[in-house]
Amino acid sequence: MPALNETLGRRVRYRAKKRNPRHRCMPRGHWVHVSSRVVRGRYAFVPPEDGGLFVLLMWGIIGRAQIRYGVDVAIAVVASNHLHCLLRSDRPGAISAFMQYVKAGFARLTHKTYETSGPMWDGPFRASTILDVKAEEFWFAYI
Template identity: 30%
Template sequence: MPRKPRLFVPGVPQHVVQRGNNRQQTFFDESDFQLYLECLRLAGEEFGVSVHAYVLMTNHVHLLVTPDSVEALSRTMQSVGRQYVLRINRKYRRSGTLWEGRFRAGLVGSERYLLTCYRYIELNPVRAHMVVAPGEYPWSSYASNALGDFDDLIVPHDRYLSLAPTPERRQERYRELFSAAIPGGDLNLLRRATEQSAVAGTEDFQCRLAQKVGRDVSPRPPGRPVRK
């Protein structure tokens, strides 16, 4: 079945996955992680993309973002890809591509699935058995969202801000979310939506968005397994 065109709706959060070409390594030392984050911050500010959560793994990236316009996310990721690859190739005296042909992105309904997506992203190093707890991994937004560490890349989403009226209580409530496992059905829906450029959301949210964009936005039923 042909791949759906990517769906971009201004003001609706998106879960973005960018993978290394052939699953190859994309970050080689600490300065590379820092460079990617700086490229992302500058591009997001230029093109109008707010970053709510992220994790940089050794060969792929997960982001939770909200674009201000239809073109904002594509322009941001194109800019990050160009700037990061140019400087990495120069640094390591390499050539050619570093990332897969295009990033994957799926929309996330804020009423239920947004905070699940936050957790899904920041728990990636735990699922990969790289760390025992998300706070042990340095290249994610967990320290900002859960502990209050300053991160000039992060723009809190309204759903996150609604957890509590004060930053301290908000961070406490956020940490409490990590005490329970993410339901398997929610994980699978987020993954399918991202792979298929569809929507992870309630049926009501999917129907309202489908009417707005004039196309089916619900993920196809499970078939062959999607990648983690």
């Protein structure tokens, strides 16, 4: 519906945006399963013949993020084209900051190692909060 903008004396059209709001509330103290895929499912985390340095650097990124953001990491699995983690934190926003740091660090490391560029991750990470013991047992066994 057009509305009159009195300061400019002309009509301005306002359009309501349809949004799909993301769930940004993660309960504190619960384990959260997070996963993220590489764009187009390509095999980005295949270690080159460097004696394991690539893998050590990846674990170093996870360790630095853990210390920096105060996140407990129960399990972290880095497959050739995706990442799974079971995380827990009492600080609001810490898991999101942790994942941002890890994903950016992995992208920089992979681009530098393989001399590539462009997008690395297929969108934002997916997170599901583990609220009961059965779900906890399932995710610990799955990962």
